[in-house]
Amino acid sequence: MLVHAAETRFQRGLEALEAGRGLEALALFEAALELERKLGSRTPQARYLSYYGLCLATAGNRPREGVDLCKQAIALEFYNADLCCNYGRVLLAAERRKEAYNAFIKGLKVQRGHQGILREISRMGWRRRPVLPFLDRGNPINVALGKLLTRPSGRAA
Numbered sequence: 001m002l003v004h005a006a007e008t009r010f011q012r013g014l015e016a017l018e019a020g021r022g023l024e025a026l027a028l029f030e031a032a033l034e035l036e037r038k039l040g041s042r043t044p045q046a047r048y049l050s051y052y053g054l055c056l057a058t059a060g061n062r063p064r065e066g067v068d069l070c071k072q073a074i075a076l077e078f079y080n081a082d083l084c085c086n087y088g089r090v091l092l093a094a095e096r097r098k099e100a101y102n103a104f105i106k107g108l109k110v111q112r113g114h115q116g117i118l119r120e121i122s123r124m125g126w127r128r129r130p131v132l133p134f135l136d137r138g139n140p141i142n143v144a145l146g147k148l149l150t151r152p153s154g155r156a157a
Contacts, residue, residue, distance in 0.1 A: 006035040010048055017051070022059025029055055046076035050086040063094035081111035088120055097124065 013028030029052035033044050050073035057066025070087040077083055084107025091100035101124065107117045130137045131145040 003036050003039045003041065006032040006039070006041075006045075006048070009035060010045075010051070013051060013055075017055065022055055026052070026055035026059050043076065046073040046080065046083055049073040049076070050083045054086045054090055057090040057093040063090060066090040067094055067096075079110055081107040081114045081117065083107075084110060085114065085116045085120065088117070092120070092124070100124070 009028045009032035013025045013032060016022075016028060017025035029048060033048050033052055036044055036048065049069050053066040053069030053073065055066075056069065057063040060066075067087075067090050070083065070090050073083045074080075074087055084103050088100040088103035088107065091097075091103055101121070104117045104121050107114055111117075127137075128146075130139075130142045131149060132139075132142050135142050
């Protein structure tokens with residue numbers, strides 16, 4: 001159910017988030033969720049939960065709660081790439097890079113070429129394959145060989 005007052009708060013939250021005003025966006029997304037609940041909605045809109053979780057993790061410095069909210073949002077709308085993008089961003093805030101990458105890939109499967117996801121993956125950077133792929137990346141032999149074969153500028157010899 002779309003509640004006009006809640007939707008207005010949500011849209012203002014998106015504008016605040018885009019402008020870099022994370023705490024303001026957090027308050028607006030929380031207000032949208034609360035208004036929707038007070039006006040009789042049984043389940044919150046997935047995008048409200050997702051953006052609230054994103055702001056909670058990044059601006060509110062509560063990544064664990066942000067992760068939980070984004071998971072709930074994806075459970076409601078697994079076909080929404082924006083929610084996967086937010087989930088990945090929250091996982092990055094929680095320093096869970098591998099899971100974040102997987103969330104981004106899931107989002108790209110839902111919507112190929114999603115600009116937000118592609119931007120986040122690009123920011124993450126790309127890792128080279130381990131020198132000895134049959135050993136774990138953190139194996140001391142792989143670590144030592146990787147350091148030996150890498151110049152100080154970070155490029156392979």
